[in-house]
Amino acid sequence: MPRLKTRFNALSHLFLPLSVLVILILINLIKGADYFKITVVNGAFYGNIPNILFGASELVILSIGMTFVTAASRGQDISIGESGAISSAIFVQYVLRAGNVTLGTILVGFLISCLAGIIIGAFNGTLVSFFNVQPMVATLILFLGGRSIAFIIDGKVSPILANEISNRIGTVIPGIPIQTPIILTAVFIALVAVVLRTTNLRLYVEAVGINPSAARLNGINPKKIIFLTFLLMGVCAAVAGFIAVNKAGRHDSVNLLKFIMMDAILAVALGGNSLGGGKFSITGSIIGAYTIEMLNRTLLRLEVNPEAIKVFKAVFIIVLMVLASPVVRDFAAQALEKVKSIAAGRAPGHRGALSMTDAPGKKGE
Amino acid sequence: MRPLDAAKAKTRLSNSTLLFIIAGVIFVLMYGFALITYPGSFMQFQTFFDLFNFNAALFIVALGLCVVMIGGGIDISVGAVCGLVTMACAMFLQLGGGSIWGALLLALAIGLAFGLMHGLLIAYLEIQPFIITLAGMFLAQGLLTTLHREPLNVTQPAFVALRNYTIEIPWLGTVNRLGVFIPCEIKPGVLVVVVLVVLYAILMKWSRFGRNVYAVGGDRQSARMLGINVKRTIFLSYVLCGLTAGISGFVFLMTTGAGNIGNGSLFEMKAIAANVMGGVMLNGGVGNLLGAPIGTMTLLTINELIRAAGVQSNLQAIVSGLLLYVFIVLQSAIVALRGSEKFKLALPSWLKLRN
Numbered sequence: 207m208p209r210l211k212t213r214f215n216a217l218s219h220l221f222l223p224l225s226v227l228v229i230l231i232l233i234n235l236i237k238g239a240d241y242f243k244i245t246v247v248n249g250a251f252y253g254n255i256p257n258i259l260f261g262a263s264e265l266v267i268l269s270i271g272m273t274f275v276t277a278a279s280r281g282q283d284i285s286i287g288e289s290g291a292i293s294s295a296i297f298v299q300y301v302l303r304a305g306n307v308t309l310g311t312i313l314v315g316f317l318i319s320c321l322a323g324i325i326i327g328a329f330n331g332t333l334v335s336f337f338n339v340q341p342m343v344a345t346l347i348l349f350l351g352g353r354s355i356a357f358i359i360d361g362k363v364s365p366i367l368a369n370e371i372s373n374r375i376g377t378v379i380p381g382i383p384i385q386t387p388i389i390l391t392a393v394f395i396a397l398v399a400v401v402l403r404t405t406n407l408r409l410y411v412e413a414v415g416i417n418p419s420a421a422r423l424n425g426i427n428p429k430k431i432i433f434l435t436f437l438l439m440g441v442c443a444a445v446a447g448f449i450a451v452n453k454a455g456r457h458d459s460v461n462l463l464k465f466i467m468m469d470a471i472l473a474v475a476l477g478g479n480s481l482g483g484g485k486f487s488i489t490g491s492i493i494g495a496y497t498i499e500m501l502n503r504t505l506l507r508l509e510v511n512p513e514a515i516k517v518f519k520a521v522f523i524i525v526l527m528v529l530a531s532p533v534v535r536d537f538a539a540q541a542l543e544k545v546k547s548i549a550a551g552r553a554p555g556h557r558g559a560l561s562m563t564d565a566p567g568k569k570g571e
Numbered sequence: 572m573r574p575l576d577a578a579k580a581k582t583r584l585s586n587s588t589l590l591f592i593i594a595g596v597i598f599v600l601m602y603g604f605a606l607i608t609y610p611g612s613f614m615q616f617q618t619f620f621d622l623f624n625f626n627a628a629l630f631i632v633a634l635g636l637c638v639v640m641i642g643g644g645i646d647i648s649v650g651a652v653c654g655l656v657t658m659a660c661a662m663f664l665q666l667g668g669g670s671i672w673g674a675l676l677l678a679l680a681i682g683l684a685f686g687l688m689h690g691l692l693i694a695y696l697e698i699q700p701f702i703i704t705l706a707g708m709f710l711a712q713g714l715l716t717t718l719h720r721e722p723l724n725v726t727q728p729a730f731v732a733l734r735n736y737t738i739e740i741p742w743l744g745t746v747n748r749l750g751v752f753i754p755c756e757i758k759p760g761v762l763v764v765v766v767l768v769v770l771y772a773i774l775m776k777w778s779r780f781g782r783n784v785y786a787v788g789g790d791r792q793s794a795r796m797l798g799i800n801v802k803r804t805i806f807l808s809y810v811l812c813g814l815t816a817g818i819s820g821f822v823f824l825m826t827t828g829a830g831n832i833g834n835g836s837l838f839e840m841k842a843i844a845a846n847v848m849g850g851v852m853l854n855g856g857v858g859n860l861l862g863a864p865i866g867t868m869t870l871l872t873i874n875e876l877i878r879a880a881g882v883q884s885n886l887q888a889i890v891s892g893l894l895l896y897v898f899i900v901l902q903s904a905i906v907a908l909r910g911s912e913k914f915k916l917a918l919p920s921w922l923k924l925r926n
Contacts, residue, residue, distance in 0.1 A: 471701065532696075
């Protein structure tokens with residue numbers, strides 16, 4: 207029984223994003239039963255589900271980075287779209303100047319863009335960890351100026367990536383039935399999972415997020431950990447920029463990853479993470495990111511007026527957050543207990559109290 | 572200055588006051604620099620008034636956001652609400668043929684509705700403010716595009732008269748090349764800004780609500796122990812912010828005279844930047860309300876300076892970002908130095924600002 211309970215505990219934070227996912231799937235199935243239909247075009251899978259996985263790849267990667275930043279620094283990075291735009295601009299410039307494009311050039315270009323992402327992360331991280339600036343304010347600087355930097359790197363045009371390898375990275379590699387961005391995202395998620403399994407990163411980040419002074423007294427340097435999370439965020443932004451620019455086939459410094467930070471923060475919150483730092487769940491954020499993409503596509507599928515999409519999205523978020531709020535959860539738990547005690551008839555009172563501790567509502571984060 | 576007063580000032584100077592003084596000094600330095608480098612444009616009083624004339628809405632948005640930020644929250648929907656109000660009022664005036672007072676009421680009602688929604692959800696259901704106001708932003712943007720996609724110019728005579736109405740200051744002005752004296756002009760929006768600044772400053776400094784906001788922003792738990800109704804304070808701060816965003820939308824329409832999808836876009840970011848420059852911290856509990864207008868003026872002076880310097884348009888954003896960077900680092904360095912007790916700032920007693 208105790209083991210079962212702890213497993214339930216571990217899953218309870220995923221209750222919200224998973225139930226939303228299920229509701230969205232149900233809505234889609236009501237709209238049309240062919241929702242899960244997968245067609246094979248040119249040897250690759252296409253359909254609603256692959257499209258969601260494909261479309262959400264950048265968002266998933268960014269929301270992973272955002273989860274780390276949120277957990278450690280108790281704030282959000284709002285410059286992720288801009289850092290993705292800058293690092294991918296550098297990538298595009300490198301590839302275009304290399305002349306003959308081979309897999310090696312792409313790889314080197316990718317590594318250089320990752321380095322650029324790390325530098326951007328270091329810039330933000332220095333401000334947040336060493337100058338004690340609130341993350342939102344610190345990243346506001348790049349949010350305001352970042353796109354102009356990308357624009358200047360581009361040389362005031364939007365360069366086109368017209369080579370075979372980029373095209374394949376953005377779409378499909380012949381012979382592999384899954385679209386490449388999906389594979390890249392999966393590899394990235396696996397890497398993060400390995401890092402979290404093999405290192406103490408999770409422990410340190412959570413310790414710093416819960417109480418920086420207590421973490422310091424226990425020998426963890428909170429400044430270093432916060433700085434590290436921003437470096438990670440920079441890498442995530444670079445990878446997301448790499449995928450986005452290969453998908454689009456050209457580097458549009460104005461619109462690339464525009465306003466994606468809102469969706470990334472939303473994904474973190476949907477995943478059951480507190481935006482106030484502390485314990486975090488990467489799985490939740492990933493599911494949250496896919497949920498947002500699915501919501502966007504569901505609204506399109508339901509033929510909602512494109513002007514009104516944002517209204518529906520807003521209403522959806524509000525309803526969701528109300529249902530997930532601690533007050534409503536406690537209320538639901540109490541109601542559940544009452545129903546149970548009525549159902550049990552004249553059962554002894556302590557059974558009701560027991561069932562209350564098992565109710566999902568009490569296991570808020 | 573008597574030594575006793577100096578000692579008293581040393582102990583009483585709070586972080587809010589220190590940051591506010593830094594903000595004020597930086598604004599004066601910035602404007603002084605502008606005066607020296609570009610005397611042609613900045614020497615004229617009209618340039619100074621134009622900062623207010625054309626950006627009255629931003630000042631008002633920053634004021635409302637300042638209250639929420641002192642309370643330890645954030646509202647990123649203000650820009651979108653401002654834009655929604657401009658379009659709704661423009662439609663009401665132009666397509667519905669309504670009166671100006673009706674439009675003002677409509678603006679207040681929209682702002683109040685958003686404020687009430689945010690306040691209820693954030694204070695009483697304890698949902699994270701960022702997410703709720705993000706949803707509010709989506710809602711306002713979505714409603715704005717649903718209402719009307721094309722720019723809508725208000726041509727109603729009564730409104731055009733209000734838009735073009737200016738107040739001349741007869742004793743202040745410049746003499747142009749022909750020797751004709753041109754008095755300075757201010758728009759009615761500026762009066763709204765001044766009235767609101769005074770009102771809010773009084774509210775935050777001397778009312779029970781204002782003190783509660785500071786207490787709640789500083790430490791929610793201790794505020795509760797002191798018997799402050801934390802939830803109601805947070806609720807009211809969001810309602811106030813929403814209402815202010817509604818007023819700012821009306822003032823925006825009064826300045827430009829047209830409803831447009833792009834109205835008020837990025838105002839939330841500009842207002843946050845302005846408040847940070849004015850010494851209001853996002854953590855809450857720290858900041859002087861007068862910092863909001865001072866910070867907005869600093870931000871606008873920076874932009875004006877960059878424009879006067881003739882910087883290439885795509886470099887403008889970078890330069891203003893860099894200046895923001897310098898500013899933030901300076902602010903944090905001063906606060907850190909003060910925290911390490913190596914640095915003491917004693918102020919004459921007449922400069923003391925209560926908080």
